[in-house]
Amino acid sequence: MGYSLGGTIALGMGMKYPSLVQKLVVVSGEYSNDGIYQANTANEPTVQDFAGTQYEKDYAQLAPDPLRWPIFVGKLIQMTSDFKGWPRVGAYLILISV
Numbered sequence: 001m002g003y004s005l006g007g008t009i010a011l012g013m014g015m016k017y018p019s020l021v022q023k024l025v026v027v028s029g030e031y032s033n034d035g036i037y038q039a040n041t042a043n044e045p046t047v048q049d050f051a052g053t054q055y056e057k058d059y060a061q062l063a064p065d066p067l068r069w070p071i072f073v074g075k076l077i078q079m080t081s082d083f084k085g086w087p088r089v090g091a092y093l094i095l096i097s098v
Contacts, residue, residue, distance in 0.1 A: 001025040005080070012086055032085030044081055047073045 002010030007029020014021040
């Protein structure tokens, strides 16, 4: 099961390594960025935007090297801004709308 960014990553893992995934539940994850509003990507976050947040506190408590926080956030921002969607080759998705 994956939620939000975790769902997007879980979906990619399931598509890349289907033999490792028997079932997958993705909630609020992205298959592609076709439906993302441009207004949502106009102001990409910065490392400073995460300063003092619960994310930073949790990272400081759990990470093997808490001083790498700026590097982690930089990679996260890069990953989300570069995401164009998963390849549509060989993937079968069942979309359920409630």
